Amino acid sequence: MNPNAPINPDIMNRERLYPSELRQMIRAGKWRQPTSGVCAGFVQANLVMLPQEYAFHFLLFCVRNPKPCPILDVLEPGVSSPAIANGADLRTDLPKYRVYEHGIMKEEVDDVVDFFNDRTVSFLLGCSFSFERALIRAGIPVRNVEEGKNVSMYITDVECASSGPFSCPLVVTMRPMTPSQAIRATQITTRFHLTHGAPVHIGDPAEIGIKDLDKPDFGDPVTIRQGEIPVFWACGVTSILAATSKQVPLAITHSPGHMFVSDLRDEDLTIL
């Protein structure tokens, strides 16, 4: 990249927004876009809301599958103000939500005030944006960012540990890199155990049931260069697959890419 190139002021503004400013904009109806690249350095989260009677088993699902479902915050029934974001309201402060009934997507909405009640339990789970920034800072390529695409996501044939009505296969993201970069990326992402941690697989996609890297189940395919191998991380979409169980009458999630932006800084989540 040419360091003297003019900086796109829009991108700079997106990156430099404070989480509280973004949440205000969303609540005022002034932001309905995805949150990728917004509020650089602050932790973004997957949202799942479920009726209270499913909360124990969903929390247990997350505890049993910490790599795809790292728990950032869980709120008491009926509470919508998370501990990890001052003054935030989970009913209004995400740019877009999806509402599922018995596992089927019914609506995409701008807020969930009408669906939330005193028995609703909210879960905020880590996402990979935090470790992508750490990889980039370390000079490891993040191809989806380089190519301006959504990360490639695949449904594997690896079953998650189930809990009550919640069971699904592991979903992974893939980033291509050289073997030595894969080793360094393993070290770096190990520090970020609350945003998926170390890779779950390196190399042959068939070993985890992925038939064609060019055909991701979600997101976009990216270029894999000569000498690169695919490196796979557990993905937060796993939690969405689990939560949208046919047995659950009502589940609310963020819309893909439209995450909750917390006040936590990436470095708050590191273990070392």
Place this chain on the structure above:
Amino acid sequence: MNPNAPINPDIMNRERLYPSELRQMIRAGKWRQPTSGVCAGFVQANLVMLPQEYAFHFLLFCVRNPKPCPILDVLEPGVSSPAIANGADLRTDLPKYRVYEHGIMKEEVDDVVDFFNDRTVSFLLGCSFSFERALIRAGIPVRNVEEGKNVSMYITDVECASSGPFSCPLVVTMRPMTPSQAIRATQITTRFHLTHGAPVHIGDPAEIGIKDLDKPDFGDPVTIRQGEIPVFWACGVTSILAATSKQVPLAITHSPGHMFVSDLRDEDLTIL
């Protein structure tokens, strides 16, 4: 220690027992002693059993307080065979249990078959035995082991994050060592995040509300030598204080020191 000294065959046998052998002995009524030093290298766990209606909030208490309450295994309601110990039964395979009603200890019993029903949820939480062995291997003194005492435990004035009916102060263990040993011990125990992880405090006990190191709330006082500082770790007894809430009609725990011995190896719990 003189390497040529005769080895006490009883101690060797205790250390070399396999967890499955120990559990069989307990179930057959042939072992009612504490489990400290038994089955060296295998993970021991705190046990808490609660009625199903309290399970979500207790699990959330553990998630919110991962240093004192690291989750090793949580079982479905009515299930007593944990994933982390092949063929084990939590109703019979601990040497001694305590039964609490509304926070008051009612009985100490050899098994809990009569108290367990299809709505009972069992929690297994990490304990400090795993990291003590790692410290000893690294040449860091563990004074309570050297002096053949129970580790010193103190109730601090640091409040845990509460969840529903569960709230209590943080309980810590203390091990005296030199400042440079404290730095090394911090590195070593960081690897063991599922058995309390890095220390929660180093130095002045008054800062966390401890008035007199010679008067621990549980366990025994140990010698603090010239040039040593106290190093404090979160303690699993915190989970017992929380579980024995006045609001909970029935809670079952292990008796102090009489832990559940799992098939997990200490190294299975490390993050690096």
